[in-house]
Amino acid sequence: MNIIEAINNRHSVRRYTDKKIDENIKSELLETINECNKEGDLNIQLCTEEPKAFDSFIAHYGKFNNVRNYISIVGKKGKDFYEKCGYYGEKIVIKATQLGLNTCWVALTFSKANTICEVKDGEKLCCVIALGYGETQGVAHKSKPIEQLCKVNGEMPDWFKKGMEAAALAPTAMNQQKFLISLEGNKVNAKALTAFYSKLDLGIVKYHFEVGAGKENFEYF
Ligand SMILES: Cc1cc2nc3c(=O)[nH]c(=O)nc-3n(C[C@H](O)[C@H](O)[C@H](O)COP(=O)(O)O)c2cc1C
Numbered sequence: 001m002n003i004i005e006a007i008n009n010r011h012s013v014r015r016y017t018d019k020k021i022d023e024n025i026k027s028e029l030l031e032t033i034n035e036c037n038k039e040g041d042l043n044i045q046l047c048t049e050e051p052k053a054f055d056s057f058i059a060h061y062g063k064f065n066n067v068r069n070y071i072s073i074v075g076k077k078g079k080d081f082y083e084k085c086g087y088y089g090e091k092i093v094i095k096a097t098q099l100g101l102n103t104c105w106v107a108l109t110f111s112k113a114n115t116i117c118e119v120k121d122g123e124k125l126c127c128v129i130a131l132g133y134g135e136t137q138g139v140a141h142k143s144k145p146i147e148q149l150c151k152v153n154g155e156m157p158d159w160f161k162k163g164m165e166a167a168a169l170a171p172t173a174m175n176q177q178k179f180l181i182s183l184e185g186n187k188v189n190a191k192a193l194t195a196f197y198s199k200l201d202l203g204i205v206k207y208h209f210e211v212g213a214g215k216e217n218f219e220y221f
Pocket of ligand 1: 010011012013014062104105106107108109110138139140141169170171172173174175197200201204
């Protein structure tokens with residue numbers, strides 16, 4: 001599965017089977033996590049065979065079942081923390097999808113106190129991503145039309161349209177899609193609108209946009 005196919009096939013999955021994550025798959029995923037930690041100066045951790053974070057009233061209320069693996073998105077607090085967490089977290093989600101795993105970003109419906117990740121002084125646990133083999137592959141979310149998610153003067157170039165199609169497939173908190181991507185010449189601006197978790201969403205959306213549009217086709221302004 002290539003990255004674009006993974007972007008198309010990824011849907012949130014909240015119910016998982018008992019199947020353990022294969023050791024080879026785990027080490028491939030860890031490689032991507034290590035790369036992201038290095039590039040983004042983050043402390044993202046893979047937590048496996050640990051059911052407690054999703055064994056609470058709030059997690060079951062949030063429709064989660066049998067989550068025993070998750071990725072903890074941890075990093076130094078500071079400027080662009082949420083956007084960076086979104087960007088690199090989604091890079092890992094797409095890699096997990098390519099490896100045949102299912103995922104779900106979770107900011108609210110898990111037990112923060114029960115997570116086993118390490119959070120050092122000056123760091124913060126942003127959220128987690130549930131991980132494993134899903135009972136189903138999930139379903140595609142309803143999306144706003146692309147025209148509502150971007151601002152373009154004149155004709156929309158093909159690369160920009162492809163970027164927007166990938167951005168519209170990005171997971172966002174409560175499927176809110178509170179972002180706006182503008183094009184001026186070959187310069188692109190992506191901004192978060194006012195909403196809960198919209199900065200985290202923005203990083204996720206920017207990763208999708210870059211994959212769809214091709215980084216070589218534009219610069220951010
Ligand atoms: C930042 C973020 C936080 C989320 N938090 C939760 C959550 O706490 N509980 C939950 O069930 N789903 C959560 N989701 C999953 C979204 O509801 C889901 O991504 C959205 O409805 C779009 O569906 P899709 O991922 O299947 O495309 C979250 C998603 C994102 C991006």
